Amino acid sequence: MKKLRILLTGLLFSARLFAQSVIKDDAVDNQSQRMVFQQWNQNNFYPHPGFLHTNPYYWLVWGLFDPNYHKTDLRPLSPTGPQTQRLALVAAMDNTDDRYKLQSDTLRTTALSQIASQSGLLSDADPLWLLYYRQQFSPLLNYSPATLLGPLPPKVSAALLSDGMYGWYSSELSMLKERLNGARTTNMDRGSRIMAYYRMLRDYERLSGVWAVRVSAAQMTLNMQAAQKQVTLSTTPVTTWTPGSDVQIANKVLLNAKY
Known part of the structure; x- marks a missing residue:
């Protein structure tokens, strides 16, 4: 009984060793290799056809079922x-x-x-605004009663306030400033924005000219009123005139004339 067990154990062990033996098939190896990476070599297709294509294994594997298989490269x-x-x-x-x-x-x-x-947000970075228009519009953007009436004599300022000229000029400046700020903050083409600056600068120069004329006129009016008041109060000496004064003046001119 013991010998029988030993014999059966030996048979099972030998069968396991036989089952784990390596089987090498060149046809399978070549097929797996050429399908992955190696060259599609027609000489590595096993079994070969043999002399005059008489190898029966070739016909069983390739010849009867797919004779043109080895002629087409099927590698990915x-x-x-x-x-x-x-x-x-x-x-x-x-x-x-x-x-x-x-x-x-x-x-x-x-x-x-x-x-x-x-973009209106970047209008202040425009080179033309920085180099020219900002300086030209600075009095308009920063105007105030002090900047408009401060340089003027008190009587002239009072006259401009009384006749409504200052109110009109301040209102016009406010509207022009609002237009300028609108052109600076509105999204528009750069050319259109520059043309708007140009038109508003012309309007501002025209308005400033009117203000300068009115200031000069107010000053002249005050001077004339002061002179008239002096004449009325006889505070201004008047040269005595006689009919002979004209004759004396004419003779003096003739004596000094050079021919």
């Missing part, structure tokens, strides 16, 4: 394989994406430049 990474085509398509799509990205970046840059030139 072959020059015309599906994986190669997919990679080429991916590369082409990447190239197309790069072109689209470049075009999008160009459109973005153009849009940002247009927004910067049209």
Whole structure:
């Protein structure tokens, strides 16, 4: 009984060793290798047809079922394989994406430049405003009763206030300032904004000219009133005149004349 157990154990162990033996089939190895990465070599297709294609194994494996199998490269990474085509398509799509990205970046840059030139928030950064129009419009943007009436004599200021000239001028300046601030803060084309500056600067210069004329007229009126008052009060000496004064003046002119 003991010998029988030993014999059965030995048979089972030997059967297990036989079941784990390595089987090497060149046909299977070549097929698995060429389908993955290796060259599609027609000489590595086993079994070979043999002399005059008389090998029966060749006919059982290839000849009867798929005689042209070895003539077509079926590797995924072959020059015309599906994986190669997919990679080429991916590369082409990447190239197309790069072109689209470049075009999008160009459109973005153009849009940002247009927004910067049209946005009212960035109008103060305009070079023409910084170099010219800001200085020209500074009196308009910063005007006040002190800046308008402060440099004038008190009597002239009182006259302008009494006849309503100051109220009219202040109202016109307020409306013009509101127009200017609207042009600065509104989104518009840079050319339209500059033309608006130009028109408003002309209006401001015309309005300033009217104010200067009215100030000068008020000063002249006050001077005339003062002179008239002096004459009325006889505070101004009047030279005594006689009919002989004209004759004396004429003779004096004739004596001093040079021919």
